[in-house]
Amino acid sequence: MKILSTQKTKTYLFPLVIAILTTIxxxxxxxxxxxxxxxxxxxxxxxxxxxxxxxxxxxIIKTGNQLLQIVVTEGRFKGDTIRANNQLIGRMEFDKLFEVGQKALVVLNLDEECSKIINANVIDHYRLNVEFWLMILFFVFLISFAGFIGVKAILSFAFTGVVIWKLMLPGFLLGYSPVFLSLFLVALITSVIILLVAGINKKGFVALSGAIVGVAVTAILSFFFGGLFNVHGAIKPFSETLLYSGFNHLDLTQIFLASIFISSSGAMMDISMDIAVSQHEIITIKPSITTKELIGAGFNIGRGVIGTMTTTLLLAYSGGFSALLMVFIAQGTPTINILNLNYVAGEILHTMIGSFGLVLVAPITAILGGIIYTRR
Structure with missing residues (x-):
């Protein structure tokens, strides 16, 4: 009974610590x-x-003013009817058109006594309620399928989001080295996620070791080939806007290179966890398996996983630039010009370096798992 109580305490203690840390x-x-x-x-x-x-x-371009009459549906001024202007600047990515019955997020400007509305500024369509219910639906499905593991997955999701929003991005803006800050925080996020899901045991240690080594190697490769590609970080949307917003001290290229191993770290975690869990199941069923046999099994598992995961990265990264590629194809731009364009070259760099990391993580995790699991 005492052993079961200790195991139960260990099961719930680490998630509780991470929940407190996330809140802080x-x-x-x-x-x-x-x-x-x-x-x-x-x-x-x-x-x-x-x-x-x-x-x-x-x-297809629309400019001018859309005159709206809106009714406030919450807060102190609930029920008040006011007029508002929706300014169209002729850019479809920023403009929004409203129809009767739709909800809008509005900024009310009040007088000095805060007792009367002076004017209203329509920001955008109101989407917070839909976002909230979509997230709740996802969490319900996750918990119903995975149980307590699902709860820990949600906790890791929250921890990752908070670290990125409150530590990583403000750190970039304050001028800290994007590469070193990202490496440290990605290692922290990876450690928390893997140890939450796998537990503080051999399985978690194997998965964590493989993922950390993969992220480190990806960071080195991104720096080396990033210099050879001669791609500037301003190719990312809104990057140049930062320089004109009082942050001209930022190194956009380093931020771009850091984003390569940040975005591929999740896939590396997946592969390292797949191999670590599979090897754990193998040695549980066959405790007498040798180190060499277990490493070979890990290699076979890794080959099957990376065969599809590299294509997954290609689909994930190229999806954001599909419209740009369609423009070039529609204009009959030669393929050699398209592949040499800095935007496309940046995505090629992103995809290939991430794929390198995936291919390296599989054998590294398999070797580490074979040694650690068979160690008596």
Missing amino acids: IYLLPSPFDRETPPSERRVKAKVVSVKDDSIIENG
């Missing part, structure tokens, strides 16, 4: 937090009337 990181103040003025309120509103007379259409 979330509550940390950020140097970029902007205190909302008392005369400003963000509320949900319903569009009750739309007037498009001031919109100028030039083909």
